[in-house]
Amino acid sequence: MPNQSIKLLMVLFLALFGLGLKGFATVADRVYFTTDIGDDATPEVLKSILSAKKGSIREIKFQKGTYHFYPDKGYESFVFISNHDNVLTRTAFPIDRQENLTIDGQGSTFIFHGLMVPFLITDSKNISIKNLSIDWQTPFNSEALVVAQDVANKTFDIKIGTEYPYAIRNDQLIFLKEYYEHSIGQSILYDPKRKAIAFDTEDYTPLTNLSKSAITRNTQSLKYKYSQDFKSEKTHPYGTQERLIAKELEPGLVRIFNHAKKLPPIGMILVGKGDQASNRVAPAFRVLNCETFNATNVTVHHAGGMGLIAENSSDLTLDAFNVRPSGNRMVSTTADATHFVGCRGKISIRNCVFNNQLDDASNIHGTYEEVVEQLDPYTLGVRIGHFQQQNFVLGKPGDSIGLIRLNESFDAYAKNTVESVQKINGRYHIIKFKDKLDTRIQPGDLLENLDAYPEVLVQNCTISNNRARGLLLSTPKKTVVEGNFFSTEMEAILIPVESGSWFESGSGANISITNNTFKDCQHSGFNRGVIRLVTDDESEHIAFRNIDIHGNTFEQFDNLILEVSNTENLRFEKNKITNSGTFPQKFPENPAVVVKTSKEVLFKDNTYTGKATQILSSDDPSIQAPLFN
């Protein structure tokens, strides 16, 4: 049916039925919601979606306007979401086992209230979301202005506006929301003049609210048969107590005692989101087990977690998918703007703005799972290592799985093919393989899905004013990063291999970083490069291959541009490096480039007008930067 006829039909329908008596109309396989839907759009939207059989709705369209979504009549499910907390959540858009569905906001704004996941998209194919903005009435984070400091007594005072209700309980400052509350844990500084993370904030923050319990007794009698993850709060045998003490001086004015770092500068805005392991509860988009997902002209102003988290999905395109705060708020999303785990096919991120989020712009990786035991010649019991990866499914039948022993090599010592994955619990799965298992397998070895890595394109994006990194890239497939602007608090581009903490798998290979501008990145205070390839092991094995960095501009306030380790075949060519003078240098003794445990590293035709007195520091004298001008 051509588009014109549909529009005509819809106009006719709406004319006949008085522009949506109950706020919606259905014509064949299309649903149209108008702003008459009521104060709470959740029940009507949910009713349409829950009553739709697979593939029966092709389009859900909204009249341009503002729609409020409350959780009270939202569809509830308990969800394990990677890199988030496991949460009992509600949604108005449970897009489950749907195909060929487009949701078009036509420029509408969707305002969410409380603990909701706006879009929960699972086991679906060819889903498109377009032309809408997502915001929350009340954000999951809070702001306060630093108004005084007392160096002698090591205290500082914050002014809390009336829009941020709070309580003081047992000397603890708690920010109150309608359906949520949080402590001042994980607080960081924003600079209101730049509306960005404050320069050097790592010297002052995060506020560290947790210290060990003052007293513990007889904990030696706490016994565990199996290894535990004591990062997960419930099972910590010693536990933590709050170290920061809050005293209200007058309504809205609170003094903070016992801060361990430098006192935050007056005039900065302290942004808190509460303690880790409880503050990632409401991402804007959750995409799981989907094929072909497109988000176009979508703005996420806020989320209590990530803007988009995609897991075990293929072919995802974000075009003008923007993450930036609304109004005068300092913060957009309280975690990464976007994050992709175990995805395949191609991830395209084009023409996006990722501003002011409290974590990376994009993190693309797989997941290591740990061998617990061999149950029979074909079957392994495996442990999911990180508490925020619980119930992540390593692969689907037919996927090629690599067996890794990281202290020997970053590459697989053997491969096998998935027959089935049985989820026993969030931490423990049973994986059956098609072939007999390699006899070298030992408990503690890691499994990596070699098929679940995507090609990546990040093009024409603006990544700035956020905490943490720009891009974390952990895929061996072809990756192109071109024409972007970066101004990030930590690395603009981090290419890591790590296993012990986050269990995020995937080495980097075949990466092209071209024609980007890097301005004043790594201004948080860490002594790290703007582009950094690094492993968390002390090994000298090769982890990264075929990296091409050319035609970029680095306008940095400090020296260190590039850190390379465990890399084979890196070209750094035709890049232009200047000193911006924006901030004072933190590490004037640094060179521009550090190379370690790498080979075939080539520098060519770069221009340098920075302040470093040493261009290159390398542990291999054959590596030189002769054409650095």
Place this chain on the structure above:
Amino acid sequence: MPNQSIKLLMVLFLALFGLGLKGFATVADRVYFTTDIGDDATPEVLKSILSAKKGSIREIKFQKGTYHFYPDKGYESFVFISNHDNVLTRTAFPIDRQENLTIDGQGSTFIFHGLMVPFLITDSKNISIKNLSIDWQTPFNSEALVVAQDVANKTFDIKIGTEYPYAIRNDQLIFLKEYYEHSIGQSILYDPKRKAIAFDTEDYTPLTNLSKSAITRNTQSLKYKYSQDFKSEKTHPYGTQERLIAKELEPGLVRIFNHAKKLPPIGMILVGKGDQASNRVAPAFRVLNCETFNATNVTVHHAGGMGLIAENSSDLTLDAFNVRPSGNRMVSTTADATHFVGCRGKISIRNCVFNNQLDDASNIHGTYEEVVEQLDPYTLGVRIGHFQQQNFVLGKPGDSIGLIRLNESFDAYAKNTVESVQKINGRYHIIKFKDKLDTRIQPGDLLENLDAYPEVLVQNCTISNNRARGLLLSTPKKTVVEGNFFSTEMEAILIPVESGSWFESGSGANISITNNTFKDCQHSGFNRGVIRLVTDDESEHIAFRNIDIHGNTFEQFDNLILEVSNTENLRFEKNKITNSGTFPQKFPENPAVVVKTSKEVLFKDNTYTGKATQILSSDDPSIQAPLFN
């Protein structure tokens, strides 16, 4: 197949295969586990059960012995359990959609570790559990001995044994378990000499650890579109802080400050289980949507919740289902011994011992759900009122639902029949009815399932040494309570109608209470009767009908035996009342019987040798107790 042949076959099988190489053997539809199963029985038991198709296993038998069950490899699910917390839990026995299955422990002891539900039995028919004991390695509660008190400073000191590891965090005493921890909230006193709840404990306990936040600001800006349940912690706009302060005097010796009630007597044992809304996480048996469930010769020594919670099930028989603590522990289950919600058919509780649990021996009731709105002529949106009843399904297709307006009558003003129930979220369901809805329906009216009440038999049971009540009976079906022994801290038998707090529905009718012995019940300190019929509304409408109390013996230390209100046709006959002298009288001014807003109340042939100077207090002069001797 006759039993003899099966045994023979099994013996043969075991002989051939060396008494279970891997700790189990399968013969046709029977599984046999031996003590060789390993240190952790969970994986092997779970494997058998998960691989069994509906009805394919008839018997799971265990060689007599001790079996440990750890959660690490347990089957995980997120469960809403009535009168418990909603919890992500693990089990080795996910008995789901099974039929005609018997689990026979042959006298074995099952020791559980951490957050597990030993038996999670759902959507099954004809399930029998027999000949086994359930205990936990580490209990969900903790004990400490009261060793000193300081009246001037209002403090008391407790001695904590090495078997109860603890921490002190921000002046709070926290008891540490392997997979759990709890505060000293909801603590109560046990008398170690009697191994029972201490006399008059309500004067001293519970420890009230929660008070309002010291300071709250700008909470007027917290806005809710729909009504909220602020008992549910997460949404409390003001929140609570801990009022009790703990200081360690020496290892194992802790002083408690700010206790609000009388100081606990030296020599008593303080038993804590932590704050409400987080301490009911691990019942021993959860039975949901089952037909015919039998537990015979089963002992529950402990559970972090109830011994058995059955919901929407029919025909449940407990024979020698005992709840009593192991070893020197004061506490058995941390909540009710047994609890039945929305059950039908017949509940038989025979030859059971319910000792030392921290709540009622049995509570049998339905659930009121509240009308939120009428969605169409056949459909209601309803709210589940109590946070521990979330996702309880009011009825199944064909059930008769009563519409109630309690301030007008305890009886339904209209009835209708369930067509379907759609679970939107734990708090909000959509119920479609077969007939057009009564035009009188208003938001706030209650729905009650008139078909989901059971006949009840409680016979030859011993109910003693526990906190709270013996039996809470809220069913209009025939109920027989005979030949039991009661010695409970509160009412031995409570027959209530209440709606505002617990939303537990069901009036009492056709109840026969005969030949029981009541000894020193209601010794907690409350001014209430041993048998009590009461509504929580001030109305004079009839709630209870046809109550027969005869042939019982009351050996009470205090006066008040029977409290009657809102009752029609109660006979109290041939009962013998003496004074035990066990404890000092708390309320010597009380009569033996109080009758209010009732009719047709008859007293006949009772003998009285108690201490009350007034036998009967009644608001109706026509009601008399002339044959009280």
